[in-house]
Amino acid sequence: MGRWAHTGPWRRLRGDDIDAVARAMTALEIAPLADRDVDALSGGQRQRALVARALCQEPELLLLDEPTSSMDEHSRGLIATTVTALSGAGVTVVQTTHDAAVITSAERVVRLEDGRVAA
Template identity: 45%
Template sequence: MVTCVPVAPTASSRSDRPAAAPASPAVRAAGVHVDLGGRPVLRGVDLVALPGEMTAIVGPNGAGKSTLLAVLAGLLQPHAGRVEHADAASIAFVPQRTALSDRLPITVGELVAMGRWQHAGFWRPLSRADRAIVADALDTVGMAPLHRRPVAELSGGQRQRALIAQGLAQQARLLLLDEPMASLDASARDAVADAISCATAAGTAVVAVTHDLDALPPAGSIVRLAPPEGDH
């Protein structure tokens, strides 16, 4: 049984909020255009991600899925269109496991604890509450037994789960996942699916790039991308 990591409470999520008030999007993208290297990658993309729901981004290779995720994360500015965040300081971006270097001399627990740096500060030791959040995140993805293992010794699926645990530990209102199920075995997929379900149950808006919708929990909305016309 996993432990879900709750999102930090906000004014809009307090119990005194009117019951009829609609949820405000964690992120809204409208008419997003992106060119990379003089080549059109995204054209007129719209997306709305709501708290407590998963939004899936699907499409063939070259359709701009990871580019759109980078735009939502604030790592890439669109050439046209707009992106509005409910809280631009509360975004967790989880890249594919290939972004994790084999030379990183840290343990799984230390990697996940990095998710608390935004709250605790780089040089300050983690508080008891921070350590509890890290432990919950590790448990959510089934990585608690490996918290002392060096990251360099992890399998691909274990690395992916460790990175997702780091994202959960941030307690962000928006969790962005780039191909979280890529090349995972069945047990790792189940653990990641449970983690996504935990995140949405806790009120987090999750946006996931995927090639396999069936491997993910049900999506509240699906954004289907295709290469821009003339880009073949």
């Protein structure tokens, strides 16, 4: 589904589409889960699959809402590494988080309180 922006829904994937999916799944260590239904994955696996689906779109802007919430340390590290690599490659990444480690590693931070910009 992550390639639908390039192929259109329900169309056959081409070689470059398959490569993009493989890269995203490998980066987030979910390639061994490729044959499983998303509903059969654990919460952390599902979250990584959803991020991988977004990566497959090869976006210029990636919006993430609490992408590492309720994840184990390893999964949080995979997401962080992937986000850092994307940002370094010129992708604009905007994410919401309460995770102090993510906040301190961000290039820019906007802190909200009661729905308003506080800092």
